[in-house]
Amino acid sequence: MYNKRNMGFLLAEMKKGQHPYLKDAIKYLNEAENNLDDDWVLKMAKLHLDHAIPQLAKRDRAGWRRELLLNYYLNLELAHYKKKDESYTKWTVFRAVAKENGWENILSFMDKIDQYFTSQEDTDHVETEITAEHVNKIKLQYAEEILPFIREHLQPVDRYQAELRLKQRLDLLQKKVVDRQIASFDDWLKEKRTASGLSLQQLAERTGYSAAYIYRIEKGTRKNPSPKVVTKIVQALGYDPEIIVPMFFSDDIDIEEPDGGGLELLDWLKFATYTVAGKTVSEEKKKILSEIVRLITEKDVLRGEKMTELKRKIREFQK
Numbered sequence: 389m390y391n392k393r394n395m396g397f398l399l400a401e402m403k404k405g406q407h408p409y410l411k412d413a414i415k416y417l418n419e420a421e422n423n424l425d426d427d428w429v430l431k432m433a434k435l436h437l438d439h440a441i442p443q444l445a446k447r448d449r450a451g452w453r454r455e456l457l458l459n460y461y462l463n464l465e466l467a468h469y470k471k472k473d474e475s476y477t478k479w480t481v482f483r484a485v486a487k488e489n490g491w492e493n494i495l496s497f498m499d500k501i502d503q504y505f506t507s508q509e510d511t512d513h514v515e516t517e518i519t520a521e522h523v524n525k526i527k528l529q530y531a532e533e534i535l536p537f538i539r540e541h542l543q544p545v546d547r548y549q550a551e552l553r554l555k556q557r558l559d560l561l562q563k564k565v566v567d568r569q570i571a572s573f574d575d576w577l578k579e580k581r582t583a584s585g586l587s588l589q590q591l592a593e594r595t596g597y598s599a600a601y602i603y604r605i606e607k608g609t610r611k612n613p614s615p616k617v618v619t620k621i622v623q624a625l626g627y628d629p630e631i632i633v634p635m636f637f638s639d640d641i642d643i644e645e646p647d648g649g650g651l652e653l654l655d656w657l658k659f660a661t662y663t664v665a666g667k668t669v670s671e672e673k674k675k676i677l678s679e680i681v682r683l684i685t686e687k688d689v690l691r692g693e694k695m696t697e698l699k700r701k702i703r704e705f706q707k
Contacts, residue, residue, distance in 0.1 A: 390460040398453055409443045412436040413457065420464045424471050430464060434545050437461055441544035458548045482553040485546065494550065497534050500526065501557050504564055520565050520635040527558060528630055532668060539666070573618060573636045574608045580625050581606070594624035657681060676705045 401407060402414075416433035423429050441454055448454050462478070469476040469484065476484075486494045504518050538550045581591055588606075592599040597617070604610035605621075613621075615637055619629045657678040662669055669677065683689055683698045 390463070391456055394452060394456045395460075398456065407444060407447070407453075409440045410457075413440045417457070417460055417464065420468070424464070424468050427468075430468055433461060433464070438543045438545050454548075458545060461545060462549055462552075479553060479557065482549055485549065489546070491537075493537060494534060494554075497529065497554075498557075501561055504561060518561065518564055521631060523562055523565055524631045524634050526561065528628075530554065530558065536663070536666060536668075572608070573613065574606050576632075576636070577602075577621060577625075578606045580627070584625055586625070591621070591624060595620045597621075673705055676701055680705060 398407070398410075399414075402410060413433065413436035416429060416436055420426065420430045420433045437457060441458070444454055444457075465485075466476065466478055466481055469481045483495070483498060486498065534554065535551070538547055542550055581588075586594075588599040588603055592602055595602070597620070601610065602621070605613055605617075615633055618633050618636060622629045622632045657674055680698065680701045683694060683701065686694060688694055689698060
């Protein structure tokens with residue numbers, strides 16, 4: 389049910405007077421292990437754990453104590469459900485919890501993922517293949533919609549379970565991507581440019597690169613354009629770089645640049661989707677943040693006009 393070695397360390401700390409707020413949580417966790425049929429004891433364990441985890445977080449920098457206790461609870465919960473029906477899995481237990489709590493957005497997201505997994509109950513509507521582009525769309529929805537909801541509305545135990553189970557499922561989904569569907573960027577570029585009706589010159593004007601350079605990428609004679617280049621081309625074609633760009637890059641490729649350098653931070657700040665203090669940054673504020681970073685990289689930023697401009701941009705961003 390738990391890592392005995394780590395539990396021994398934790399109990400030894402408690403004997404020395406540390407973590408007194410964990411006493412009731414551990415008491416009910418132990419009772420739940422000895423009474424797997426008892427719904428009330430399991431609920432009490434969860435209640436006390438939800439109360440204790442925020443306090444423990446202040447003193448558990450490494451995180452192993454929280455992980456130990458949270459996984460202990462999840463293992464007990466799984467055993468509790470299996471007492472009712474042996475067919476329960478970690479995923480279906482999480483689905484049952486989501487349904488009980490009325491998390492409709494999470495349930496809908498789980499349904500979207502489950503289209504690509506065969507279930508024993510229903511195999512009629514299972515998709516056999518998924519593209520890298522579709523996986524990235526699902527991951528983006530998770531990052532922008534589901535994860536913020538989890539972190540804002542769920543209590544510590546439910547939050548840990550939701551993030552853990554959805555990450556595990558998304559990792560499995562990534563493994564289902566059909567390798568032959570992951571085309572090279574030159575193939576993707578030629579297909580999408582042709583479909584859009586843009587000429588090489590028109591796309592060149594939108595990106596700032598030469599038509600000859602884009603032509604060489606399409607032909608495959610200019611191998612491995614950088615993330616910066618791909619981002620600009622993808623955006624010029626009307627696609628979301630956050631979804632498309634990850635399809636074509638891994639850590640072990642050699643990148644060619646038309647103008648030197650990797651993916652500029654300023655470009656990333658303008659094009660990427662990200663949050664600050666839990667809120668998605670708007671397109672307008674992305675530009676302001678990019679300007680702030682540009683200003684602080686200049687050597688004379690601490691002088692008169694530059695410092696005034698920097699302060700003004702910071703105030704704009706904070707509005």
